[in-house]
Amino acid sequence: MAVSSRRLQKELREIKENGTPVGITLLQADDFATWFLSIEVLGETLYAGEVFALKFRFDPQYPISAPAVQFVVDDYYKAPVHPHVYSNGHICASILGSEGWSPVLGVISICITLQSMLASCKERKPPPDNDGYVQRAPENPKKASATYP
């Protein structure tokens, strides 16, 4: 079994036995390739009352390699308007890049980090190069050349 399946099995068991932290919900984890979770930020923040969905994609080397993580953008979900989130759902967060990722992190710790990224936001505005990025960005955020603002 790939190292990713073994690890994800354990993360899933942990979620099922102990639940998820406040504001984080497991939406779908039918296999060890793609999971969906939702996050919301509680309390008085710019995103009060909004729920966002995250799509996680894992390669067989996860957690040695970072998962591809993005906000879901479809008829139902939108990406948060945030200086580090492009309107196609791609996220600029150091922990998701090869520079900041570590196998100590996991699905839930990523959700918590993104929650706090939203909670600490002072101004609802997209990244300065949003339109250009969205036009040329590949579908998978891990394949994007990492020149974030």
Added chain:
Amino acid sequence: MSGSHSSPTQSQSLNDDINALSVDELDRLTQNVLDETASTRPLLGETSPLSVLREEYERGSATFLKQIDYLREKGYTHFRRTRGDGDCFYRSLAFVWVESLMVSPDKAFEASKALSLLESSLDSLEAAGFQKLVYEDFYDALANLVRQIASPAADGSTLTLSALLAAFQDPETSNSIVVFLRLLTSATIRVDEDNYAPFLFHPEIGEPIPPREFCENFVEACGKEADHVQITALTKALNFSIQVAYLDGHGNDGTVNFVEFQIAPPEEGSPPSPVLLYRPGHYDILEKH
């Protein structure tokens, strides 16, 4: 949380080494590193004669050539390359550690001692706050290899040097072992942070950095190269002495500085500690055959 993805991850002493190089040397070095990170190289290679390394510098730095000749005069004959992916210290160290257990006179005893050491190291990992689900698969990768030294596998075979090399060339096994050693290094620093804190500096800006932040960013993260502090912590955790030979183009007398990371004074008649060969930004294994 920031969006900067462009920070190079060299250590301060590494920067100093690089600053000491001439432009030609630096070009050449950069090219070497780029070639290696092209991921065509095996994660850990077959052993090659030092003459191969010498040839690579023949059109380059005279100081490096002199230093390679110095190593040959000292009786070193071969070296084993690791891929230049930032994990090379951990990978080299893991390989020479398991290899040293295998070639020891009483390998069954040494292997079982090593296994109990690994088992008890899990207490440090727990104390440092790592969850079992985070470390156990990586731990198993290394422990299984050590176990095979003395206990026959299902097919009746014990670990051979070629099987060891194959394990270190298999990305899943090899990288899992690297991750375990990173976690072990981190845990060693975290549980003894008062002792390590005075030596922890941000590798890029040189400012003191809190242990937790140092460990998260420069120990646990894959691809972050090790410097003195990490080497000290890991050799201590494994109770394993090594030497690092600095082939760094420093000095005009052509000698190579050997730094000992020694756990205890060597016992009489014990073989010399394994040697890692350092070139700016990279570690390989140095051998005598």
